[in-house]
Amino acid sequence: MPERDRHARADPAAVPPRLRSLASRLLGRSAGHADRISNAHLAAAGATRWQYATLVTLRDGGPASQAALSDRTGIHRSDMVAVLGELTETGHARRVPDPADRRRNIVTLTEAGQARLGVLDHLVDQAQDELLTPLSAAERGELVRLLQRLDEHHSAR
Amino acid sequence: MPERDRHARADPAAVPPRLRSLASRLLGRSAGHADRISNAHLAAAGATRWQYATLVTLRDGGPASQAALSDRTGIHRSDMVAVLGELTETGHARRVPDPADRRRNIVTLTEAGQARLGVLDHLVDQAQDELLTPLSAAERGELVRLLQRLDEHHSAR
């Protein structure tokens, strides 16, 4: 077991007020916490966030091309290749050429993929809960609402 | 100028609701927007966020060792080396051995560093404003408060 590094993360009380109130800094740090927690929970099932996002998108939107999955998940097309490689290798997704347009693959969710998605949904819920522990239900809703406005504004165009 | 990549970022309307409401995902995406905007504004002056954070910490807390700067900024000690290398090379900070404890360096803000900090403060304010454009003043305050609670909770131990 490696020694715990005492010099990695900021001492909250010692951070200058100017930095402590910067939205960009707070977003970066909170995103870091969120990543750590989400990855840890999903890793318990040997999964990643990209795999989860792709599986959810297949369930919600039905079979789709890789390009469509990229658009809907925000995962880059060049990375989607590897994600689908993992998902098909483990039997959670199927990838077959589209006979109507031979440039495309049609990706579908398998039964095993649906089952796994149920497990991952639960893990992700746990991760959200751990992340948002210090906030009330109303505050969690407010935070999500504000972040959605931010994301929508900066994603447009 | 390179072709704009039309396949990088998610199409907001096509993202499944389950993903669109995940706090961890929204934090990651918003942090990405924040990083892009902050970097762009600071780059106009040839600066980085780590440089800015270090300069602010020197102004707020006065001269300090590199370890103290790491604790106060959250920048890893191994990365702080390079940041101070840049700041001293450009004459914005000074780094001298501590006669009382020869393991340490005492880092101080120079006059040129103070002047530069004034410029960067303004650029950072502009970046925050661009980032938070879609939110009212009250909403910006609320967002910052919620994120502070999140960060403090997950930074403590």
Add this chain to the structure above:
DNA sequence: GCTCATTCGTTAGTCCCCCTAACGTTTGGA
């Protein structure tokens, strides 16, 4: 006074996410 764990600065290198560049194939519109 010594010993030894600890701290400090530093270097090197890893991992993950996001992104660019380029390519061969296939399609569809001018």
Add this chain to the structure above:
DNA sequence: TCCAAACGTTAGGGGGACTAACGAATGAGC
């Protein structure tokens, strides 16, 4: 028919956060 565009794919870059290890220096407990 020709050419621009979309598709999947491969290779690689760059930044941020981190681990591991090291020599030098310090200081607390014996």
